[in-house]
Amino acid sequence: MSGIAENPILPLDHLALRGADDAPALVLRGETLDYKALRSRVSRLAAWLAQEIPEKGARVATWAAKGELTCLMPLAAARAGLIHVPINPLLKHAQVAYILADSGAVMLIGTPARLATLDEGDVPDSCQRFEEGAALAAAQALGGDLPPSAADPDDLVAILYTSGSTGRPKGVMLSHANLWLGADAVHDYLGLAADDRTLAVMPLSFDYGQNQLLSTWHAGGCVVPLDYLMPRDVVKAVERHDITTLGAVPPLWVQITEVGWPAGTAAKLRRLTNTGGALTVDLVRRMRSLFPDARLFAMYGLTEAFRSTYLDPALIDSHPTSMGKEIPHAEVLVINDLGDVSEDGEEGELVHSGPLVAKGYWQDPVRTAERYKPAPAASRYGGMAVWSGDRVRRDADGLLYFVGRRDAMIKSAGNRISPQEVEEAALATGLVVEAVALGLPDPRLGQAVHLVVRGASESSGTEQDLLRKLKEDLPNFMVPKVVHWREAMPIGPNGKIDRTGLAADLAAELAGAAS
Structure with a gap:
């Protein structure tokens, strides 16, 4: 690796400081922000937030499509000393009402159409409401600047709510260090550089969706957010914006490989990343055939610890079903039913230790205790670990393979x-x-x-x-x-x-x- 262990852990908003002033940082509808403009917009939005919400550690929620607000808020909230709660724009009012109440959000910023769907009682009396455009305009009109944060990297900076597919949503508590090191690790093993352009198609409320912003800015590169309607929209965006990096979940990869890709457009992509489920052998073959010049990264993670493993692209053809090995800043152990490290080929539970492990579930000590437990005795990090519930096995070369979820x-x-x-x-x-x-x-x-x-x-x-x-x-x-x-x-x-x-x-x- 590139010596990332020696790099200091900084407050999350410092990611805006990394790119060259005149280098493109964020492509919005109708304008492209360079890093100088990105820094200015983040600073002004942070100053407005700090004026409206003087209490440090208060929660501010966003419920909007990808755009200036949702892209800048992770850094602006961090600079203002607040905790950002991004809400998936696809959620309905009842789910939004639960997240607002559970998080204790004191401000909700959203698009007018979404805010109009909220019923009486959905938004707590203590929660201010702002339309997206009004909030951004107020931040620019204020004209204030907030200097880079000096927060403790261990302070909370975000709460990401899981989808709730297995019960009521859980709010995963993330610190500056969690998100900074996640960006550092992904930037490193993907080999992202300042000339890379990332197409952000995944929801920014999703851990890897948000990381696409953070890891690209960590490298001084450019992010192009896209709310696609059809897979062909992805093809058009890659061509129009000279995209080099594309990440998706398996259902979208299936759709992407079913549409026509001009050879020149496909050749623009340097790397493909997969998360949110395993790639099948057939899908790997189709992706490799369609994008022969791109490096394909199969990855495994869970919101409670962000990312755990990735497979070296050089092994994707020979080991297409492997999850690979642990990423930088992570320790992954396979623990058998006796509590010992599994032998090669022996099935066990994947246990993730190290500084990427989140701080637990917001205001939910019972479910936190079920998932976050002391690290196994063999752990080099110790402390608390995420016991994933996923059954895996490790081969003699150290490569991991997914077997299935214990509860599935x-x-x-x-x-x-x-x-x-x-x-x-x-x-x-x-x-x-x-x-x-x-x-x-x-x-x-x-x-x-x-x-x-x-x-x-x-x-x-x-x-x-x-x-x-x-x-x-x-x-x-x-x-x-x-x-x-x-x-x-x-x-x-x-x-x-x-x-x-x-x-x-x-x-x-x-x-x-x-x-």
Whole structure:
């Protein structure tokens, strides 16, 4: 690595200080901010926030599409001594009301259309409301400047709420150091440089979505935020803005590889990054064929510790299903059911230690204690660690492989079945391009395997063809009892397939059929 361990940890807003004055930093609709303008806008927004909210450590929420407000707020709130609560713009008023109440936000800044959807009682009386344009105009009109922060790097600077797919959303507490070191690590292993241009397509309320801003600015590069409607919008943006870096989650990568890419446009990309789910062998091959000049980074992470591992792009063709090894500033151990470090090839729980570990869940000591526990005795960092609940194994070369989530394993007729293994087998048939395996209640089996798929556009295969091929590759107890075909998979606010919602819909369908 490039000696990142020696670099000082600074307050988050110092990231705006890293680029050359006249270098492009942020492409907005109608204008491009260079680093001198970025610094000025951050300083003025921070000064306005500090005037409106003098209490240090108070929470300020944003609920808007990607733009000047949502891109500048992580740094401006940090400089003002506040804690930023970015709310996914896809959430509805009830979810927003919960986040505002739970976080104790004293200010909400949003787009007029979104604010208009809030019902009486959704916004606490103690929470000011500002329209996005009015807030930005007020910050510029104030004309004040706030100097760079001198905050303790261990101070809280953001609360990122999980999607709530497994219950009510949890607010993950992040410090300046958490986000600074996350930006430092990703900038380092991706090899980002000042001439890089990152297309930010993921929600900025998502940990890696926000990191795309921070790691690019850490390198002195330029960010181009994009709220895309269709995958072809991504192609157009790469061409128009000479994009070098593109990150996405697997459902979007599937769509991106299904549209036409002019060879010259594809060649602009230097690196592709994946998070939020594993890449399949077939998808890796399609991405490598479509973008032969780009380095493909498969990554694994969890909001509670940001990023844990990445796979060296030189290994993606020979080890396409591997999660790779730990990233800088992270320690990843595989702990077996006896509490010891697993042997090579032995399944265990992924445990993440080190300074990327977040501070727990906001005002939720019970759920914090379930996930954040003392690091294993073998840890070189010690302290608190994130016990992920993900089952993995490590091979003799130190490469990690995902097995499945402990709470997602299907228990059928006494057998433990990894949904991922069933899904990979379905995708390997070439008859489907997306697959989700779920365990649903069954009076005889305990749980039966249900497979939800989206068919490949070029395939004319039937359910019988799919099941026949699965029976050739899977043991009988893993073959799905029922296959459900869908025109499209439901996507959650974080861009991933909504597995929990899908399971609930199927359970309701089965209950309705039974009655």
